[in-house]
Amino acid sequence: MSVVYCHIFRRLISYNPYRKKSTTMPLKRVFFWQPNAGSTVNSQILNEVSQCVESINGVKEGRWKATLTFYKPMLRDQALSAEFPREFIGISLPEQPNKYYFVLRFNKIVLESDSSIQLIMEKLQSYKSRVALNFEGFQYQLGDFQLRVGKVVPSHSENLRGIVMEVEYLPISSLEKSKQIMEEFFDIWQDAISKRSLPGRFIHIEPDFSDYGLADHYTSQHTAVQYTHVTSQLIASVQAVQTGRN
Numbered sequence: 001m002s003v004v005y006c007h008i009f010r011r012l013i014s015y016n017p018y019r020k021k022s023t024t025m026p027l028k029r030v031f032f033w034q035p036n037a038g039s040t041v042n043s044q045i046l047n048e049v050s051q052c053v054e055s056i057n058g059v060k061e062g063r064w065k066a067t068l069t070f071y072k073p074m075l076r077d078q079a080l081s082a083e084f085p086r087e088f089i090g091i092s093l094p095e096q097p098n099k100y101y102f103v104l105r106f107n108k109i110v111l112e113s114d115s116s117i118q119l120i121m122e123k124l125q126s127y128k129s130r131v132a133l134n135f136e137g138f139q140y141q142l143g144d145f146q147l148r149v150g151k152v153v154p155s156h157s158e159n160l161r162g163i164v165m166e167v168e169y170l171p172i173s174s175l176e177k178s179k180q181i182m183e184e185f186f187d188i189w190q191d192a193i194s195k196r197s198l199p200g201r202f203i204h205i206e207p208d209f210s211d212y213g214l215a216d217h218y219t220s221q222h223t224a225v226q227y228t229h230v231t232s233q234l235i236a237s238v239q240a241v242q243t244g245r246n
Helices: 003-013 043-055 078-083 117-124 175-194 220-245
Strands: 027-035 059-073 088-093 096-104 109-114 127-142 145-154 162-169 200-203
Touching (some): 027 175, 043 162, 043 175, 059 145, 162 220
Antiparallel strands (some): 027 162, 059 088, 059 127, 127 145, 145 162
16 A cells, blocks of 8 residues: 555544544344346335345334445546545444444455544545445344345435345354354244245355454444445446346
8 A cells, every 4th residue: 555545545534543443232244135147126025025024023113224435536636546545435324323434445444433524525525425325224123133124226316226134133242153143043034035935035245354454343344344345246246137138
């Protein structure tokens, strides 16, 4: 990473290397819907998934929304373009309304800032929003589990881009200790949703959190990294469908 790039990025987010990381929180996994070959996501599938949660006694608690934004640098000198990250992403999460997260997937960096950083970015005119995706839907309580099921849509459109599901296990914040019970829950979930014969399935591809310097105890930074990787998978899935059509 170049000296110029480090200087610009740290200035932008007021980066403090001694800032404490996010406090631990209940562990969650973020899944995305992968359509079968030749099929696409649609609102009917989302409705069926929501009904499936209720069929296994999930209690609807209200709505939720997270937003992921791709930023592009406002370059006055194009010669500096190589000094900026290829993928600069900002994420707001419903469980941390006063925080904002930045993820640089190719550089393996995740950082937490106050939500006011978005106003600072506008005033500095260093970065501009290129596209924003909203993840929004309903939240359900199911014993010690909390599920969030929602659609993925551009911020200024209702054009469905994907379907996501968060599974949060409330008693545990350790990635290692939660593996077995999360896998057992997902087996039950897969069995319930398979009875509806939907054209696809939910996929979870866990990032290597250690690449981002994240420990075993779960934080909101883990969630931000997961949303970044899920978004890349959704984009790849949409591109694959479009290629198949052509």
